[in-house]
Amino acid sequence: xxxxxxxxxxxxxxxxxxxxxxxxxxxxxxxxxxxxxxxxxxxxxxxxxxxxxxxxxxxxxxxxxxxxxxxxxxxxxxxxxxxxxxxxxxxxxxxxxxxxxxxxxxxxxx
Numbered sequence: 001x002x003x004x005x006x007x008x009x010x011x012x013x014x015x016x017x018x019x020x021x022x023x024x025x026x027x028x029x030x031x032x033x034x035x036x037x038x039x040x041x042x043x044x045x046x047x048x049x050x051x052x053x054x055x056x057x058x059x060x061x062x063x064x065x066x067x068x069x070x071x072x073x074x075x076x077x078x079x080x081x082x083x084x085x086x087x088x089x090x091x092x093x094x095x096x097x098x099x100x101x102x103x104x105x106x107x108x109x110x
Contacts (some may be wrong), residue, residue: 001036001066008088009058012045019059022084026060026063026075033074035067039109052086064106066088 010019027037043060052058064065064069072090079088093102 002068003093004035004065004067004072004090005093005102006063006065006072006088006090006103007060008063008074009048009052009060009086010084011086012057012059014081014084018084021064022082023061025082026079029075029078030063030065030067030071033067033071035065035071035075036090037056037063037065039064040110048090055086058086062109063074064102064109 006026010022014022023040027040030037041062041064045057045063046060047057048056072092076088076090079085093099
């Protein structure tokens with residue numbers, strides 16, 4: 001298993017229920033493709049660095065998970081088609097030092 005972190009930004013116009021569906025959908029994609037979600041960090045509404053689709057703000061989340069490269073490939077493929085997402089980015093942690101930092105971040109979120 002490899003260690004990953006995916007940050008994604010949803011549209012600020014979504015209500016709590018709609019954002020919850022987006023988050024659950026992402027968790028389900030990870031789980032059905034052999035990954036395991038370790039933690040979810042709900043950061044909240046933040047100012048974007050530049051307007052995206054005429055939005056000045058976005059709702060930020062970070063998902064910490066383990067999985068295989070195929071898991072990330074499928075996750076990103078399906079995220080590209082989700083119109084409720086403004087942006088997303090996945091980071092892979094490889095070195096022992098990075099993995100310890102990942103574990104600490106997961107522990108801090110929980």
